Structure formats: C-alpha cells, structure tokens
C-alpha cells in the first residue's frame with residue numbers, strides 16, 4: 001500500500017537533521033538517496049549479531065548470515081522480475097557491475113575489430129570501462145548522439161550498428177537529463193541485428209518499475225545506495241545463457257569448483273562472479289530497501305511544478321526538456337546565464353538546500369552542450385511540495401544575489 | 404593602512420554578519436566591485452592552477468610594492484580573490500613573505516567553502532606568495 005508523505009518522511013532519520021541551523025532540504029538524491037530506519041536497523045543487526053562468513057561454515061551464525069544474503073538475492077530477483085535467481089550477481093555498485101560486465105563480455109565475445117556503441121549521455125562509469133575493454137581487445141567505441149534537448153537519436157541507431165557491432169550500452173535514465181530512454185525499442189533494434197544490450201540502471205531502478213524481461217535487455221546494472229539501500233552494494237543482472245559463457249573477472253575463494261596446479265574450474269552462477277568475502281552486513285539491506293521503494297508514491301505534481309518553474313526562469317537553460325513529462329523523472333539539470341553553477345550551489349547550501357554542481361561524471365555530455373558544468377536538483381518521494389517551493393524561491397534569490 | 408590594519412578591517416567587516424549567507428553576500432559584493440580585468444591579460448600564465456573555476460592573477464611591481472589585479476568566472480571566487488588582493492596589493496614582497504595569512508583563519512573562510520573552493524583558496528595564497536618570492 002502507498003504511504004502518506006508524512007509516514008514516509010518519518011522513516012528517514014536524516015530528514016530530521018539541520019544544516020547551519022536550517023532544516024536540511026535534500027535534493028541530491030540522484031547522487032545517493034537517504035536511508036530509512038529499517039535499512040539502518042538491518043545493517044546494524046547483521047553487524048552486531050550476524051557476523052559470519054557465508055556458505056563456508058556449518059555453525060549457526062554462518063547459516064543465518066548465508067540465509068540473509070541469499071534472501072536478498074531472492075528479493076532482488078523478484079523486484080526486477082529476473083527469470084532466475086542465479087542471474088542476480090552481487091557487486092559493490094553500478095561501477096563494479098559495469099566493469100565486471102565489460103571485462104567478462106570482452107573476454108567472451110569481443111575480438112579485434114569489433115565495435116561497441118555507447119550513448120553520448122552516459123555517466124563515466126558506462127564509458128570508461130568500455131574504453132578500457134576496447135583497448136584490451138582491439139575493439140572500437142561508437143557514439144550514439146543526443147539531440148539538443150538531450151534525447152538520444154534512436155533513429156540513427158540502426159545505421160550505427162555495423163556487422164562488427166557486438167554490444168550497445170545505454171542508461172535507462174540519464175543522471176544528467178532525467179529522461180527515460182526507450183529501452184524496449186532499443187532492445188528490439190539490437191536483437192533484430194544480433195547485438196547485445198547492457199542497461200545502466202543506476203537512476204532507472206529508482207523511478208521505474210523495472211522488469212528486465214519486459215525491457216528486453218541482456219544486462220542490467222544498479223546500485224543499492226541510490227535506492228535507499230546500503231552503500232557498497234550493487235547488482236549485475238544478466239541472461240544466464242550469456243553469463244555462462246563469460247569468464248570470471250576475479251579469482252579467489254568461493255568462485256571455484258576445483259583448484260589444482262594443472263588449472264581451476266569455476267563454480268556455477270552466481271558464485272563464479274562473487275569471489276572473496278562479500279559485504280555480509282550490507283547485502284541483507286536489499287530486503288528492507290526494496291520494501292520501502294515499493295511503498296513510495298510517484299509524485300508527478302511535484303515534478304511538473306519544478307519543470308514549469310524552472311522553464312519560466314529568465315536566463316535559465318534546462319537540459320533534458322521534454323514535451324512528454326511522463327518520460328522524465330524528477331531530476332533537473334540546468335545552467336543560468338552569467339552565474340557559475342558552483343556559486344549557486346554554495347549559496348543554496350547556506351540556505352539549507354543540498355544540490356549537485358559540476359560535470360556530474362558526464363564530461364562528454366557537458367561538451368555536447370558547451371558548458372563547464374550544471375546545477376542538478378534531484379527529488380525523491382520524501383521531498384515535499386513545500387520543499388520544492390522553497391527550492392524555487394531560494395534559487396530565484398540566489399540568482400539575484402549572484403547576477 | 405598597514406597590512407595588519409587592512410586585515411583587521413576585513414575581520415571587523417566580516418564579523419558584522421552573523422549568518423554565512425550574509426557573509427557570502429558581502430563576498431559577492433566584493434567580487435562585483437572588482438575593477439574590470441583586461442581581456443588580453445587572461446592568459447594561460449596568469450591562470451591560477453588548482454582552482455575549479457578559472458581565476459586569473461596579474462602582478463606588477465610599482466615603486467617597490469606589488470600591485471595585483473584579478474578576475475574569475477565565478478563570482479564567489481572573484482570575491483575571495485578580491486579580498487586577498489585588497490590586502491596584499493600595495494605591500495612589499497618582504498611584507499607578504501613575512502605574513503602568515505592567518506587572518507583567513509579568523510574569517511573562518513576555509514571551513515565554509517566547498518572542498519574544491521578551499522583548495523582553490525590555497526592555490527591563490529600559494530600564487531601570491533610565489534609572486535612575492537619572485538620579486539623579492
């Protein structure tokens with residue numbers, strides 16, 4: 001059942017805190033979300049009374065810890081509607097997930113002269129791992145451009161895909177533009193040409209009901225800390241048929257079947273990709289994090305209000321504009337003429353408002369729009385309309401101070 | 404005014420404002436009041452390295468004292484460099500080298516800047532000291 005905003009706010013202890021004697025207005029949710037008491041409690045409980053290594057020992061606490069860890073996998077599988085629990089690989093975050101994917105896909109499927117396509121709107125963690133992989137494998141990177149509003153030019157994709165293209169990498173939702181990419185249509189194009197599709201879901205998982213089967217992608221990566229879960233947790237979901245063909249990136253404990261001097265063999269999925277001791281305290285937090293996420297209402301009124309307010313401020317350029325607001329999440333990046341983004345962020349900070357300024361790990365996109373940085377306000381369902389109004393009036397005041 | 408008097412003046416001005424927002428307003432005003440900086444002086448060698456926003460500092464020697472001019476594309480940074488050059492312009496290299504820049508601690512500026520700006524402030528100080536050392 002959807003909860004009221006007061007009930008939701010009461011679950012997040014950090015919403016009670018002040019900065020500089022003012023109530024904290026936290027609008028940097030795309031960087032990391034706040035954590036509800038249930039997640040903090042789950043983390044403390046594992047750390048305080050369920051510390052034991054997984055899968056290895058027979059004693060009581062180890063069994064409890066292993067159960068908690070594997071229940072988290074079930075919860076994630078269910079949440080993203082993955083066909084099989086073994087396809088859910090735990091990582092330390094989206095960055096780890098994509099690096100793992102890039103390494104293992106590279107080894108398994110990419111040879112010299114092959115091509116990988118990434119969109120122009122990607123976060124560095126969906127660019128640099130592919131650059132590294134292409135260098136290693138002698139492959140090359142092709143760029144799918146975005147138009148002046150930030151929409152990817154999907155019509156160009158079919159011609160960008162060559163007989164050597166193996167993979168397309170794309171964000172579900174851009175962390176700068178807040179636009180939901182048409183993953184299903186892109187998956188259809190890719191699959192009609194025998195190309196794999198990896199989706200960076202770091203932002204998408206928070207705002208969309210993600211069903212990996214309906215999306216039709218082959219890999220989906222995301223982080224726990226952006227969706228009310230524990231920092232240092234992440235997931236790489238992939239189709240079993242592909243994961244089975246991919247070699248591990250890390251070798252070590254738990255990921256092997258047999259080890260001998262003549263060679264080693266790998267454990268079955270998912271252990272093959274989970275070498276070494278995992279974050280045994282943090283992973284169980286997926287369960288309460290997903291519960292909280294499911295109860296969150298999506299407040300379109302707040303999104304529409306901010307969109308209208310920002311697009312009517314003189315000299316303000318909003319990136320990721322759209323005539324169809326249903327394809328935009330409440331994440332707004334903009335630049336104000338004659339005002340440096342960091343100045344704005346500093347002034348807003350002193351007013352109690354936490355926003356992000358700078359390149360937002362998307363330098364190629366900053367270059368595309370010819371700016372050195374932007375200001376980003378990203379909202380979560382625990383942000384109220386009053387906070388939204390306070391943000392707009394504070395922004396106007398800050399612009400006036402700075403211009 | 405001596406160097407110490409100029410510094411005390413700024414500390415006094417700053418203490419008039421209780422809220423950091425008001426202190427920022429004061430810094431912004433300093434930035435806006437800075438005389439225009441000639442475009443042709445915006446050269447690579449005048450750029451202060453280590454600042455996220457761009458800051459240019461020009462230094463000339465005139466009658467034994469250093470004369471600084473500066474600019475930045477971010478107004479708060481511009482206010483901060485303005486504050487620095489209002490103190491150190493007109494002083495001899497020796498006076499600058501003998502100063503410990505501790506008046507900035509009295510302002511509490513560093514703690515109230517973002518880490519990137521605090522790093523930028525350190526670079527500005529280092530550049531002013533380097534100019535003094537070059538012209539000693």
Ligand SMILES: Cc1ncc(COP(=O)(O)O)c(C=O)c1O
Nearest residue numbers: 093094095123125175200202223
């Ligand atoms: C779209 C996108 N991809 C990847 C990442 C990287 O996530 P993490 O730092 O949790 O690994 C982020 C987070 O900033 C993101 O917004």
